Amino acid sequence: MDVFIFQLSEFAQLVFETTWLPLVIWTVISxxxxxxxxxxxxxxxIYQYHTRLALIFSxxxxxxxxASIHYISDWITASAGDGLTMITVISPIDISFTQVEESSGIPFMVIVQSLAVAIFFSGMIFFLIRFCMHAxxxxxxxxxxxxRPISxxxxxxxxxxxxxxxxxKNVQVAFLNSEIIPVTFGFRKPVILLPDTLKSQPEKLNLALRHELTHITQHDFFSHLMVILTEAVFWFHPLVHRLKRELVEYREMRCDNIVLSEASVSRKEYASLLLELIPMPNLNKELSVNMAQESSNLKKxxxxxxxxxxxxxxxKQTSxxxxxxxxxxxxxAMACTDMQTQNVFDEEELDLMTNIDKTGEQGFHEIIIYMSEEEQAERHESKLEQLRMLEPEHIESVHVWKGD
Structure with a gap:
């Protein structure tokens, strides 16, 4: 069990070091x-909708x-071999000769990091299970x-x-013997559900169909699924939830504008239809694309x-x-943080390496530097110069390994 907890802690630390800066940048921009x-x-x-959609998907x-940049960088490094100039520094390891005390248990930070990973995956699993249940x-x-086919x-x-x-697409239409808000679901084979009461009102029936067909032409069901899955992964970020809620509101308002842009559509009849929908129940509003998600949204x-x-x-085009x-x-902006964070960690490691124990008061440390060619030292010349300033009595040994 202890080994598993330490592995979770290491995973948490790795993920945090890789993603904290991109997440901060996304949060600030968004x-x-x-x-x-x-x-x-x-x-x-339509600007309101597309802007929020771009922020969530980004x-x-x-x-x-x-992650792709990391993968490509590692692949280039592995394939380039000795021809690639690179320096890797491992942070100093304290190996001072003191009596080893028996472990008093798992360190507190290790427990915190492990719990953070467990909570993250628990939240993601909860949202994914809820998504599967609705599906x-x-x-x-x-x-x-x-x-039957709409045609x-x-x-x-x-x-x-x-x-x-x-x-x-082969759009299907079904009528339910109950008062429901018109709803659409399905990507490859979309289905439009309508209340039976609209059968006897051809004008309102065609207005409802116009609205739902607009959702289908705009691929709203598919984008809604992608937003839900994004929310499941990044459930811990409050701005993601806020953007998702507002997306639903502006998706319907955008759809209203597209429908009403046709000269043949009556504003009065369309507003009257929306007014009739206010007391009607919503069918699976979490996953399906409804003509109205909330009554407050309908009033607006x-x-x-x-x-x-x-x-x-x-x-359309400018949006x-x-x-x-x-x-x-x-x-x-998020992807380019790879270069920035790498520089930061390189500097932190070199600072640790050169500043932690210049006097030797804290005991012996081990410093390992991997190089392929001498030119690689140019990038860190100032830091390596600090290493050269160490007094000989503070250096226990120097080993040089050649070849692989």
Missing amino acids: FGVWFFLQMFENVHP LPAGLLSL INLKKLRKSLNY EMTSLSPENRGLALATG RITMITQQSKTKPIP LILLGVIFISTAL
């Missing part, structure tokens, strides 16, 4: 962008890029439905028929629809460009 968006709530919903992308429930629901609906408007064809959307005289133009810029720049 909080700054998020705060700017909070200050300017009138920014178009977190795993940045860390994956960092199983949706699969069971799908099997219990009697649905076979006689009351489908020409606009919705064209939009369904534009999705390039209705206010936006009724107060605006006309819908703002949909800035996607903004998404790409924020995503790439944030991920690169």
